[in-house]
Amino acid sequence: MRYSFALSCRLTLLACLSLMAAALPAQADICPAPGEWYQPGGERLDSTALFGELAERDVVLLGEQHDRMDHHRWQLHTLAGLHAQRPDMVIGLEMLPREAQPALDAWVAGELDEAEFLAASNWRSAWGFDPALYLPILHFARLHRVPLKAINVTPELRGRLAGEGWEAVPDAERFGISPPAEALPAYRERLAEVYAQHPGAGDEVGLERFVAAQLVWDRAMAAGLAEATAEGALAVGLIGQGHLQYEHGVPHQLDDLGLEAHATLLPWAVEEECVAPPAGLAHAVFALAATPAEALPPMQLGVYIVPHEDGIEVHGILDGSVAERAGLEEGDIILRAAGEALGRPADLTRLVQRQPPGTLLPLEVRRNGEEREILARFPPRTGE
Structure with missing residues (x-):
């Protein structure tokens, strides 16, 4: 800044x-x-x-x-x-x-x-x-x-x-x-x-x-x-x-x-x-x-999330993001990612940043009282 x-x-x-x-x-x-x-x-x-x-x-x-x-x-x-x-x-x-x-x-x-x-x-x-x-x-x-x-x-x-x-x-x-x-x-x-x-x-x-x-x-x-x-x-x-x-x-x-x-x-x-x-x-x-050999940035889901008593709640979704393409919606409660229960936003951030390019991350989501699985597909790196 x-x-x-x-x-x-x-x-x-x-x-x-x-x-x-x-x-x-x-x-x-x-x-x-x-x-x-x-x-x-x-x-x-x-x-x-x-x-x-x-x-x-x-x-x-x-x-x-x-x-x-x-x-x-x-x-x-x-x-x-x-x-x-x-x-x-x-x-x-x-x-x-x-x-x-x-x-x-x-x-x-x-x-x-x-x-x-x-x-x-x-x-x-x-x-x-x-x-x-x-x-x-x-x-x-x-x-x-x-x-x-x-x-x-x-x-x-x-x-x-x-x-x-x-x-x-x-x-x-x-x-x-x-x-x-x-x-x-x-x-x-x-x-x-x-x-x-x-x-x-x-x-x-x-x-x-x-x-x-x-x-x-x-x-x-x-x-x-x-x-x-x-x-x-x-x-x-x-x-x-x-x-x-x-x-x-x-x-x-x-x-x-x-x-x-x-x-x-x-x-x-x-x-x-x-x-x-x-x-x-x-x-x-x-x-x-300047450091030209910086590591590639980690994967991003593209959501604004806040804590929820059962996991984490989606408060916003970036246009064109992995989350939008996967079908996540505002108000969704993400209960688990890759089978791991989520206690706070940092838990999801950690799992997403460790996700290899070109792979799927399964998310267990509650929407309107019903649970469903959503697959977040992370794109491959450019040139891969």
Whole structure:
């Protein structure tokens, strides 16, 4: 998400001067060079000075596109640099809800192997993205005994808070998370654009619920990071970049919690056509070379789905999608896929993404009280 918004400087004068001193002369119209740090707006940064300045923060936020391996490699290397400056580090993970904290503690302590950790944390259902993307970071934390902290909440709790309101959910059931600050106008505008792209996007009431759910998400992660700093540790959050850009999302909620000594770092892809990172995007960006050998994207069913007590419910279908061709309809309840019972949307996402091209995925569906089998036919890759 690249959109312009003026970023107000929330740093102390000393921190601002420190970053200015770290800037090296560069022409704003020169493409960022892979392997270099930049201040959005054009200035190249000296990495030693930058990391020295970051070490004085309470929170550092590392953005990502969840399915990009190069983003996770960059996160790992950045974590190593920060750890060299601040060994008293805690790594906050968007990927897991607070219920997974015992599994994270056991992993860092060396009590679980990979398979046991993935099962104990309920990783595949909670997150849905391939754990191989994150395992190098998890092993880094384990090797250095860096605490890992689950900073998310379950979709069920997010839905309750967004739908029923904060007063309807007891403090203990929401882990002491306080109500969020209102969305900044530019953030709300961006969320409205995202909502409009969802299949089955509804009226203003639906938009308000969508914005409320996003704010719950942001506030939960900000609160988790704030808790991680309680004993003076540097909290480093691994979070989707849409929650971080332009100081919206999580940074805005950190400010509201009184934790203003934070900095957002983002990866920036250097493409053939030069696009420099816009001013205010983040505290600093790291230029990554384009990766032409990216893995082929996983299969997609083309549905908008939400949890249902008996499985998952179809709320929208993309035109021309596998779901549309298979005959799925809005309101269908998908009970099983490939014989596996579905407890939450991530279960179906995982099965679909593992589906080989050119194959069939049997779906057991309830429609108007009657159960039927629908075969989702995934097309072969182009050229196969």
